[in-house]
Amino acid sequence: MNDRIVIIGGGIIGLLCGRELLHRGYAVTILEGGTLQGSASTGNAGVISPGHPPIPTPEVAAKAFRMLLDRRSPLYIPPRASLPLLRWLLAFRRACRPAHFKMISQVLDQFSMRSRELFDPLVQEAPHALDASGFAEIVRTKAGQQHLAMERDRLEQSGFEVELQDGDTFREQDPGWDPSVRAALIHRHGIVTRPDLLIQHLSDQFTAEGGQLRTGCQVIRVHRQRNRFESVELNGGERVEADGLLLAAGIWTTRLVKDLGIRIPMQAAKGYHVMIEMKSPPRRAALLQEACVVVNPMGDQVRIAGTLELSGINDRMVTRRVNMLQEAARDYVPGIDEAPRRSEWNGLRPCTADGLPAIGLVPGMSNAFVATGHAMMGVTLGPGTAELVAGCIEGQALPNWAEPMNASRFA
Ligand SMILES: Cc1cc2nc3c(=O)[nH]c(=O)nc-3n(C[C@H](O)[C@H](O)[C@H](O)COP(=O)(O)OP(=O)(O)OC[C@H]3O[C@@H](n4cnc5c(N)ncnc54)[C@H](O)[C@@H]3O)c2cc1C
Known part of the structure; x- marks a missing residue:
């Protein structure tokens, strides 16, 4: 097989799909507009969390109005006049219904379970980037304890x-946490990652195995002839032709896919992280359940990541929201709010309204495929996505359980 596939986007999804296609014998070129470092795929919290619930849940629907108005809420929607946002919110509201929530949870559970299995070889290959000893979800309140059960x-x-461990048992192994932590759910199937090292490993491997990776190559247009993709046009005017196309450009896929005559409506959910220095940080990465923040020790620093803000596609740093991260963590880790900050970052999660990724053949096209919309779970679902995408490119239909994720639902 020497079919040429071009992939737009060198984030976690583009790189993992590129790797899988290379292993199946395709000639693969990844075109990345940036440098590979700096997107959501490198700035994320670094927790591979199979079984993580989707964003639309019946509980979120109940709290939505309050969140809309509360600038300190982890989920925040600054008021703005935008018809696509309004449409998205209405569809999101429908997706919060219990029956839909049950359906997407089943799909995502199965998907993340399969993805977790597929991580095993990568954990062997890159132990410096992936630690399979699990992560914790911790709580300080009684309600939180009931939630964990x-x-x-x-x-x-x-x-x-x-x-499920009580607070004392948890702190015996990891004394960096505050005595007020009441309970911890240890996700033994979870993996903790250094996202920057993981992306570096995947890109190094990809090129070592014969893939072509071109950074600084912004795709400005996708060209087609009726239902066949023909080439992509780069910012300098160069055209790159191929036999097949995969759109894996995160939130920016929404714009690119319009060149192929369809719409995949997504909203960008901005998240932030800060990197801080601490003398005796906690050992294990943890999701601070009530605060909706992840604390993840990385090398000689600690990453605090979180918040979800639907404020459009931009990289504006809102100081108040960045500061919220350290403030939110202080009740769980003594002294964390006073620790010196080394850097701050924000990035965009690509979110569909129905809580599921969009994967498969672009409707109406014969050789263009898409893999996006992974929201809070792009790293977690990456290897499973690559397996499904490669199957589609080889001409297979999505398996029945994965059908709700079919990109054709937007046709
Ligand atoms: C704060 C935060 C914490 C998170 N924590 C976790 C977590 O713990 N676990 C987890 O599983 N997920 C987490 N996520 C979600 C995860 O990071 C995303 O789902 C994932 O990175 C999406 O990957 P992607 O490859 O689809 O998109 P991206 O990472 O956005 O990559 C897309 C790439 O395409 C490139 N591109 C865009 N347009 C073009 C173009 N026209 N031409 C060429 N290149 C282009 C971009 O430069 C970019 O590099 C988190 C996200 C955030 C923001």
Whole structure:
């Protein structure tokens, strides 16, 4: 097989799909507009969390109005006049219904379980970037404790390996956490990653195995002849031709896919991280459940990541929201709010309104494919996405369980 596939986007999805296609014998070129470092794929919280619930849930629907008005809420929607946002919010509201939530949770559980299996060889290959000893989800309140017990039951029923510990047991192994932490759910199936090192490893491997990776190549247009993709046009005017196209450009896929005559409506959900220095940080990465923030020790620094802000496609740093991260973590980690900050970052999660990624053949096209919309779970679902995409490019239909993620639902 020597079909040439061009992939737009060198984030986690583009790189993992490129790797899979290379292993299946395709000649693969990845075109990345930036440098590979700096997107959501390198700035994320670094927690591979199979079984993580989707963004639209019945609980979110109940809180949505309050969140809309509360600038300190982890999920925040600054008021702005935007018809696409309004349409997206209405579809999101429908997706929060219990029946839809149940359906997408089942799909994502199965998908993340498969993806977790596919991470095993990568963990062997890149132990400096991936640590498979699990992560914790911790709480300080009684309500939080009840939530963890329910999460344990839900995850166990879906076949995930979890263990509920009381605060004392948890702190015996990891004394960096505050005595007010009441309970911890250890996600034993989880993987903690250094996202920058993971992206570096994947890009190094990709080129070592014969893939072509071109950075600084912004695709400005996708050209087609009726239902066949023909070439992409770069910012300098160069055209790159191929036998097949994969759009894996995160939130920017929304614009590129319009050249192929369809719409995949997504909103950018901005998140932030700060890197801080601490003398005795916690050992294990943890999701601070009530604060909706992740604390992840990385080398000699600690990353605090979180917040979800639907403010459009931009990289504006809102100081108040960046500061919220350290403030939110201070009740869980003594002294964390006073630790010196080394850097701050923001990036965009690509979010569909129905809470599912968009994967497969671009409707109406014969040789153009898409893989996007992974929201809060792009790293977690990456290897599974690559397997599904490669199957589609080889001419297979998506398996039945994955059909709700079919990009054709937007036709
Ligand atoms: C704060 C935060 C925390 C997160 N934490 C986690 C977590 O713990 N676990 C998890 O699983 N997920 C997490 N996520 C989500 C995850 O980061 C995303 O789902 C994932 O990175 C999406 O990957 P992607 O490859 O689709 O998009 P991106 O990472 O956005 O990559 C797309 C790439 O395409 C390139 N591109 C765009 N347009 C063009 C063009 N026209 N031409 C060429 N190149 C182009 C961009 O430069 C970019 O490099 C988090 C996200 C954020 C923001």
